[in-house]
Amino acid sequence: MTVKFVSNGEVTSFLKDHKDEFEATLLSEAVNVASKINDILQKGNIDLLKNAQTLIQRVVEQKETEVIAFAEQEGIAWAKHSHSLTLSFKLEWVQAIRRTLWKFISRFIDERGEYLKQEDFFEMEKKINNNMDYFLNSFFLSYSHYKDELISSQRKLVEHLSVPIIPVSATVAVLPLIGNVDDYRIRIIEEKALLEISNLKLQTLVLDLSGVTTMEQDVIAKFEDILTGVSMMGCKAVLTGLRAELVRKMVSMGVTFHQYAETHGTLQQTLRKYVVAQEV
Structure with a gap:
């Protein structure tokens, strides 16, 4: 063996x-x-x-x-x-x-x-x-x-698509926001907005909030920072479609955006002012 x-x-x-x-x-x-x-x-x-x-x-x-x-x-x-x-x-x-x-x-x-x-x-x-x-x-x-x-x-692709900045003229673009805007998404909005202002040489950025369902208090405060950044980029921020419940929450916080942005009731009003006026 x-x-x-x-x-x-x-x-x-x-x-x-x-x-x-x-x-x-x-x-x-x-x-x-x-x-x-x-x-x-x-x-x-x-x-x-x-x-x-x-x-x-x-x-x-x-x-x-x-x-x-x-x-x-x-x-x-x-x-x-x-x-x-x-x-x-x-x-x-x-x-x-x-x-x-x-x-x-x-x-x-x-x-x-x-x-x-x-x-x-x-x-x-x-x-x-x-x-x-x-x-x-x-x-x-x-x-x-x-x-x-x-x-x-x-996820990054979806985030990019969920923050669409739409040029409507050579110097004006619209950013329509839809759904829940949480802390994570507000950072994406800030990054995208400031980047596109630079890339597209925008003079006016219209932020349409008519489709926003919820926005927590800390997000509202962050949104104020975005408007400040837009202004520092030499671009005019215009808010449209502010819903009543969102306005009430802002008022209770003592937050107003008047020093950072112009406000209009609807997107149509804003486009008539900034796009049609340009064409004329």
Whole structure:
């Protein structure tokens, strides 16, 4: 009865020689994923079988850095097609790879007809399972990071669209505000307003508040700062559509915008004054 150390290269060679059998066993282990193999390849251009071979080679050869890099790459690819590629599929697939890999390692040891030292086996088990865990952890971190960045960029796009500054003449633009204006959104409004005044060389910015549903006291105070900034940019601020409940709240706070902005009842009145007058 002999005892022999197993090299990583020997296991890798064995797995390559039994590639077709490995893939067949893998597909039987991951029943739900197996039926989606071709669909995932078409929708996400992700070859699960090819990627499984890449993963097991790097895991068996204990290439930790390459395992993590591959996981990060996979996480991004999966996140890009998350509408059709679920995380539950990925988790099932990786766990199936782990189970299949151990089946073939066991078969490899049996076919050698030699016993493996206990300490060598446990060392192999530790390194292989650690690398599989590194892959899973790095995959989910990469997936999550990409999704967070995507959500952030989409939110910024929505914020940009929710603060539309509409030029109505060479020097006049309208900023219609709709819905709830909270502390976060008021900062976006300030940034967008001051930036567009500079970019468009505006002389008059009309802020139409007729669509604003709510504006808390701290936001009203911040709105006063925006009007100050508009004035400092050499632009005239005009407020229209101030609703009764908003005016009452401003009065109770002792806030008036008269020193910073002109007010009109409606947007139409303002446009007649500042746009039609220019045309005449």
